[in-house]
Amino acid sequence: MTEGADAIGNKGSLSVVIVGGGIAGISAARHLIKNGIQQVKILEAMNRLGGRILTVNGEAGKIDFGAQYIHGGDENPLYQMAVKHDLIDRSSKTTKGSGTSSFYGNEFYKENGSRIPKEIVRDVNEFLESVHEECNGIEENTNCHESMGHCFERRFEEYLGSRDDTEEDVDIKKGLFDWRIRWEIHDNGCRSLFDVASPARYQNYNGSYFTEVKNGFQSVLSILLRDIPSECIRTETPVTKIDWESSGICNDRIGSKQCMIETKHGEYIYCDYVIVTVPLGFLQSNTEKLFQPPLPSRKKAAILRSGFGNLVKVFLTWTTPFWDKSFEGIQFVWTSNKDVIDKQPASILTKKNGDPWYRDFDGFHVLRDNPSTLLGWIGGEGGCLSECLAEGEILETCYLLLKKFAPDMNIPKPCKMQRSQWQSLEYIRGSYSYVSIYSEPNDFEELTKPLPSKQNPVLLFAGEAMSYHHYSTTHGAYESGIDAANLVLQNATQFLNI
Template sequence: MDSDLHSNHQPRVVIIGAGFAGLGAATTLVKHGVKNLVILEALDRAGGRVWTHKPFGTAAVELGATWIHGQDDNPLYQMAKERGLLADDEFSMVTCQPVSVTPQDYFFNEQGKQLPSTQVEHVTGFFGRLMSQINQQDYKPECQSLSVGEYLDREFSLTDLSKAEGSEDIYEWCKRVECIDEACNSMYEFSLSQLGLYTALEGPFFNSLGSKGYQALLDLLIGQLPSNSLRCRKPVQCIQWEGSSSSGLKASKHPINVVCEDGEQFPTDHVIVTVSLGCLKERATTLFDPPLPKGKMEAIQRLGFGTVAKIFLEFSKPFWPDDCAGIQLVWQQGPESLKGYSDGCKQQLWRSEWFKKIGGFDCVPMHKSTLCGWITGLAAEHMETLPESEVGEVCVRLLKKFTGWPVTELQGVLRSTWYTNPYIRGSYTNVPVGVDAVKEQMALAEPLPSTYQRKSLLPLQVLFAGEATHPNFYTTTHGAYMSGVREAERLIKLYESKVNPRL
């Protein structure tokens, strides 16, 4: 390639964040000859919201991202397949359905009664078909302004299923579990009209990458980086880009200066910001000098960023049947029933009854004595503030109450803390009612200086990547990775033009 990328005037690039977006950007630049780059990561590890941990032996558990979402055109699936990283056990693959239920899922109500599988299948099957229609935007135009929860309730009320005793409670469970996919506090807060913009890739989901987990993919990318280019424990305090009042920039040959919290500075030509939307919500007003344009700040504020948490429970030995894939909890009036949601908002029951937001406890691949509970939204944020021992005790009480089984000794508890992490502040993006997702995501992804700013400024000084900036694949690891590749390719095209960008 004959471009400035291979000349003596190679650009210097700083990437903020070493998750899949940052690593995608870095490895793409490296493949095109850019060696003068550095990745600044606030945490003590690479991976961002992907964190493979080994608390209960040699096999991994995923505290963060779990799934490879589909096969077709998924670069992470292709990467894992080519390197033989995909596990082939029975837990590793599920069909792409909004609520995936198998005959091996045991459903219990709060009276300790196991629910008939036929009733469960009828309700969850209806819910799955309805969510597929929503994703295809197959609903009447007058429903555009509804929340997903409101639309789901409306359609369910028109069926005979709604008249069957106990079916409404199972339907509430479906909505509660769907909150995990959407990273929302409630389906009553998620936009119906925007949900169909997300693109699901064809093929099954994979939730197991062998004993090394998602870390195996991270290691592949990290191995492609220049020596000493990844700097962990380097949180950034301020990005001073051209036009900043900082006197330091005036004397520098680089238009940008990245200042870390420890005082170290990195002059650069381009910076790719891949921090989470949650972090931007909290820090954007102080992170950039000069401040971000109004449209970008509004996009950061309007897009939602929810919390999805996991609770791992290790027991002395399994107390569930060998054919059990998960223990699902059905409340008589759960938080995703219309009345439960309304009361929860008014009385803040997510504090005193946070545990009602747990959908159930699933078996964990390669961990025969471990269960994993999922919890979302404000309840998850509150759960993160509690001692792990208290979280474990509450979960054991739930398991005893619902199943009536003799629960064995709890030997270990591990829960995720994405919301309380000051450099992440949540899990992934959602779209609240009334928000135009494409508009806001395009505004969030637009590089600085913007097209309307002075022509004399060096273009593409500050670029933005991360799952929140991808209008089709937000919430996913492949969306994050592809957004990083996208921003790297912006820079590559700039220098391929053979036009000095400073002229």
């Protein structure tokens, strides 16, 4: 491709609308602009950019309600960018694999308030880490119908059977297994580990699994946004209809602006290409309404069969920390099925199996830039239920949980609670995607396929769920935005004969 003035001029006449202003939409727009496409518009439904990247002011520093860590080192383009802009503290601890080794510094407590010896925690988790690796990205086979839940259960039974542990140790190990399952549910953003296919397709980049970004993840987004003129961005502009065949498909279609976008405000915007980057959860609930002509039935089925769950972050802040420098966090290990917190709040929401919602918390741990705040994670059904609870009830429940598990720490009541509610947001609907046990072998290809075809891409799809190996992450979303932009550029080049 020769990049002469005419070529750039021609490309400049092309227009691309990007639906959704998360990191996928932003990376697509940036890549198009950098490559000579001038008429790029990001239409974002909410009143801010970033989507599932949301850094807010906590009581004692920045906190991230969504993405917080860069997963992987030098191979990860966002890591490279963060390093270049001095957003990484090179002295921070590194964690490999799934990152659960970063919890070894935490205290694992049983519900009766006793601490579990570190060797047992390490022994069980190291074994389960190897199962995690088995369940992730080992084979490129999405047609495997063993769930991650079954794989973990089967391997853990083999593990217990291969040892001669005392009854007491077996109970503790079962409790640690239950903790790890809660952690896996949160990490996979699913409701149940029995919904997640094993082996999945996720592949780690080399390097640390948890790298925090100075001043929150928003700093990474701000770097990308520097290259996008403000006139290319419109927030508070929900797209209600995408007509991707408005003037018929023909070979010299460029310039005929065959896509028509309708917004909630009743505006019509015409363009040559549309890149849809809305979350999979939004797509699952809106495919019928959003597209004209309707998406092909195979694509709709692939969208509906894909996995998209939820994950809730709960930040508790104290006026002064009750912990010392060596403290890293408290993890909750339930060894009894029946036990509950001592003083129950008035209304307790229960899961399908009758357990109270709060049993799905993993625990609470310290944050890098926030000296008096602890972060707790709650995934699965409990996380979903928590989103409809009042803030006061969540704060009270977390306080009672912490006091029950770690009575020796004399924990005072937190002064503030902040939490994410991704599932309740109309334009998000949950946390991130996972490979579902219900998916069929060609579903990923169907999901990501541009329409009407790869050779003639008018309607393109990007976003974390469209990444084969890095779904669920910011870098997967970022890379998918670039891939979609490249398809537009290739196609435009071909049609403009550049």
